[in-house]
Amino acid sequence: MECYFDNAATTKVRAEVLEAMLPYFQENYGNPSSIYKISQKTKKAVETAREQVAKAINAPAANEIYFTAGGSESDNWALKGIADSYSSKGKHIITTAIEHHAILHTCEYLETKGYEVTYLPVDEYGLVSAEQVKEAIRPDTILVSVMFANNEIGTIEPIAEIGAVCREAGVLFHTDAVQAVAHVPVDVQAMNIDLLSMSGHKFYGPKGIGAMYIRKGIKIPSFIHGGAQERKRRAGTENVPGIVGIGKAIELASAELETEMPRLIALRTKLINGILEKIPYARLNGHPDLRLPGNVNISFEFIEGESILLLLDMNDIYASSGSACTSGSLDPSHVLLAIGLPHEKAHGSLRLTMGHFTKEEEVDFVLEKLPPIVERLREMSPLYEQIKNKK
Ligand SMILES: *Cc1c(COP(=O)(O)O)cnc(C)c1O
8 A cells, every 4th residue: 555644745636636737738728918719718717726726815806816836936935025125114034943944045045135034933832922923023024924834843823813913013924824725724814914825736736836925015026027927026928737726726625624624633633642652752743733634743762764764665655754855964854953852853753744635544554564663673773772671
């Protein structure tokens, strides 16, 4: 049995999504900017997708949605764009220590351009509070960027409270909602969100397509200069099949939230409890309840996450030891260090992320295969031997 437990890294495109996209490769290939009939169809398809995206996050109007090439591009645009257009007001940005690298590395870049960035620490669960944000806001603060939900430990941040604090202080609020959109309820109006990033391939849409919500009235320079596409803010002939795909994917997933969330939470509970019952010296990372429905992240003492991954792979179980971007490097995850894990525990962590295609048998299969893998690896650890002998 092939078990894909890495839905936080990317997801499989749903059949309905692929089916919706296919006509836009060969039948309806017209450039949406042209005026003849085949282009009318593509233009209409792009606008339908924009409405589907707007509806899913309760954006007041579809023209506040801009299509981009993915989550990283949306994050770059939000930060660099706002930094640029509001620099006369100030050069201070607030974010958190546990953001995705698309945010953190963009902040580091902005620091080289004279901006000052406050990286708010998080508590042991990975939570940042609205109070912390409030205290960090200064007269020269132009932007607060706090992720909606963390991609490694799954913690869901108090976005509505943070949005309220920012709105009251008159500071723009961006959220990287790549892990949250179409997985948990997101409402840009109720949560006072000014800019929001999302990505199609994190919710069963295609890769290389994303979107950004930019509230009406916000000044932001074009991310790509050229033609008049995306209201002149992001030039280039539209990725029509991708746009149709992200629209269909967000519509499907949003409509199923009410049944899919409890289904995944039940699987998550089973997986977490099963692992903690069967395996000693293991702990759950992230918040027990304020977490993404499909996210499980566990640290195992005395062993390396990478070795667990290799042995899981031999059993056709695909998981991750942190974020896909950092695998290949031996640095422990910045998120696990930020929640206070010592280096050795951060190294021994495993992320299992479930989604639309995950079945209960797969959870059972992981619960059967994982304990002996951990035991086998621990038997090679001198430290574990010492602890066992003491007992
Ligand atoms: C995956 C991810 C991104 C990057 O999105 P891409 O579409 O792969 O560029 C950004 N932020 C978070 C939280 C993510 O999980």
